[in-house]
Amino acid sequence: MSVMDLPEFEAALMYGVEALREGLAVVVANPSPMTYGVIARDARVVNRLKGRPADHPVGVSVHTEASHDRLFRCLDLRSDALAMVDFALAERITVLAPVRPDPAMPEWLAPAIKDGWVLFFDGSWGPTWFLWESHPFLYGSSANRTGEAPAASAAEAREQFPARSQMIIDADDRRLPATAYGPSTIIRVARDGRPTLHRSGIQDPDVLLNRLREFRSKVAVLDGSTSSPLGRTYLSVAVNEDGTPKQLLPNTRIRLGFARQPNKNEGDPRVWDIVRAHVGCNRIGTATAAGELLAGGRLSIPGLGGTAVGCKPPLRDQEELLTAFLTSNPTWQLNGDELTLTSGGTTITLLDRKIVEPDSPLDGVKWTVVTTIANADARRGYGRREEAWIRFDDGRLTGWTGGNDLTGTFTRNNTELSFTDVTVSNRPGTAETAAMETAMLATFQPTVSYTIDHNQLTLLAQSSEGLDLTTS
Template sequence: MLLVAMTACGEGSTPVGVGPGAAGPTGVYVSQSGHELVEGTRVRVEFTDDGRLLASAGCNTMSGPVETGGGKVVVRDLSVTEMGCDPARHAQDEWLAGLLTASPAWRMDGERLVLTANDTELVMARETVPPLLGTTWVVDTLVEGEVASSVPTRATLTFSADRVAVDTGCNTGGATYRMTGNAIVFEPPVLTRMACAPEVMAVEDAIVAVMDGKAEVSTDGQTMTLSNGAKGIRMTAG
């Protein structure tokens, strides 16, 4: 993916995590409150051990060197991937990039991280990693090459030991599967055969295409992506 450089407006060159008060935030945080987000999305911010910030808001990934001294989160040269998304998610990416490049103030409220800038107070909790089995994974994004689109219905996958239950938002059913390395090999899913609106059937077609044989698995905290060739579905733990 191409990267677009965005320059922060922070001042000074305080070393990472050093400054008046407490040490800077570490680890991964996900949004709880403070800004109305596109349905099915969340803000995720990670402070890495090597002094970088990684962030996302449901579409593209942002990254850059970060300094947290003096009670500010200062991101230098923020880069943003260029995946195509629907207008609402693009606008949300722009909002998050604007927040991060405004050198927001940070404070810890117990285990919660609070970022404040641009008349916004974003409250974030430490991320927990859900198990694959027994978790209801809600499909929130369809991926076709470098283009991502939102899902107009609630579609879910729920994995048990050797079977996955599927609800496409129209039809229901399931398939057997097996794990192999960082991939899942699906047997052909068996679903009911009800007809639904074209945009809902497009979601079902995408899920079935990803479950056609071997799908690569990538996880990012509470998000899991299944990819089969150019097609993919991104899911969040429900």
């Protein structure tokens, strides 16, 4: 099915994704009673459309799990204040928060930072989610020319902006009528966690601040004063039953990941605490209201859901035992990087994944392509009759596309790579190797984010195209 065959609104979203990829701005609807907003992959494009200086600070939308987690690691706030910020994001409030003086700060945050404070929001909305999720982060502001009121409808947006410089996603029929419209309220969260009004918007500031303070106090009590495993992943190093070591099946470990995230759906709870588990077969997990998962030194899991892979009996039995253990309200204790869970006579000892499986260096190893990425998260494997790979060596890029040699140069900082002079040889290939070569060349752009997780490397260009790779 081509884009032309899609319903008008869905086709507009697809064209919007392409417009963002091409470096244009998109004017997009927010849920009522908020006004329309303008978004782009480049902050300068947002400022140009609004008639502001190119280097004017803008907000950044952290609407994907990866961008949310990367930002939160940079904020100079305690866990209860971070939970309150998640509540604000769920309520579609824009947040101004302090950042740590960290040399590993991702470069994409720079346009949203001024004088040690970062401005951010979560712009993703149900009817337009595909537009947002096709890009790991986007810069944004209210849809108005400087000095004019923000557009409350697609018609008002068309009046303010020339059609050639951006695309407007008309979602008026998906918004509820409102007696008044306005941009998001902005709150400032101090380093001690106190929220104050930075800019009044459509949300009532007094009601809003009271709700945020009440939520922060509640979570602070539930979280307690001890450190927490939230935001980390742990791997088992020992299992004991009644004092006797128990061996897991070969090549399996218990993996537990903990996270705290805003609830993108309407209704309570506004913030989730999440646990994800894996022991060789299905990926299972659950979400509870913030503060309840780990309250009182116990892991409180009402039930677990997940994938439905048909495991063979040994793996299935092992998974069922883990499920029974996790739902038995075990105690937890964190001592540095070691997490201990205990229930009845069973004790599971886990270590932070970064210790058990340290990250591979970027340089000096062969990275084999596993999947290609489109729209930031649409992944596609390939047959690998001719293995594609790349290697980084002191500023020099070499590789094999499955049909041709690849060479180039690169520079890097803590979070991004910049590729130049990337070329391939000119041997004929198959349709499969040609598709892989196209995907690889599309990835090696001047600005490419990279993350390494143990032996997995992910490259993601600003165009939202990328590669998943692995090293042995």
